[in-house]
Amino acid sequence: MGMEPEIAKLLAGVGAILAAISPVNRIVxxxxxxxxxxxxxxxADFYGDQNMRNDAIYWFIFIFIGLVALMIGAVAGAFSLPAxxxxxxxxxxxxxAAFIATLVIAWILFVVSARRFRNMMSSMAGRSGExxxxxxxxxxxxxxxxxxxxVGFILIAIAFILAGIAFLVMKTPTKTQT
Structure with a gap:
């Protein structure tokens, strides 16, 4: 049996608001x-929406790989300056050149992940009516x-805050909503 939808929406809502704080406090x-x-x-599991679930997972995977690329780029950039x-x-x-290439790769991965995030949010809007x-x-x-x-980092923070609010104010889903 999966998590209760009320707890899931609370976790997602609070998590999204905390994620908005990421530029200020990485751990939070x-x-x-x-x-x-x-x-x-x-x-997504509660709704039985495999596409929403996949979008959430792939959003996270692409973000993670993009952040790893960004860290590699930062290291390459730091080592190139003394040279x-x-x-x-x-x-x-x-x-x-490695620094610039990893920045471009990370940016592409962020945009690809954002498409997954947008799809997930669109599915959530359709399912919840919010x-x-x-x-x-x-x-x-x-x-x-x-x-x-x-400037995009500000928009992403605002998006997380709005997603958090949406999760927290959405009606608690019932199993009949499919």
Whole structure:
């Protein structure tokens, strides 16, 4: 037997709001993302919506891989700076190119994950009747697209807050909603 829908929506709602704090406090953000994911998957299972479940899982996988790419890029960038300053242009240039390449790869993964997030929120809106999910999904998607110019991080934080509110105010689902 799965998690009760009231607990799942509470986990997803609180998790989404905590995830919005991620730029300020990474640990709280990570806890929030995990709570959000568990709650969203539980609700997808409750609804019997395999596509919603897959969207939640793939959203998380693409975000995780994108963050790993970003960390690799940061390390490459950090190691390239001393080489550039000491006149080793080939080594520095390679490190800088690796840094830029990983930034692009991470950005692409974030946009792909955002499509999954938007799909998940759209499904949640359809299942719950709460249209705030639709808005959260769109804001998250455009936030991911705009992370390349940094303003997107603000949109993603707002999207998480709206998703959290949507989960917390949505009517408790019943098994008859399919």
């Amino acid at each position: 953000g990570i806890v929030g993302v995990v709570l959000f994911l568990v709650g969203a998957i539980s609700l 550039l300053f000491t006149g080793h242009l080939l080594a520095g240039g390679f490190g800088l 249209n705030l999910f639709q808005t959260a999904g769109s804001l998250y998607y455009w936030g991911a697209v705009l992370t390349i110019i940094l």
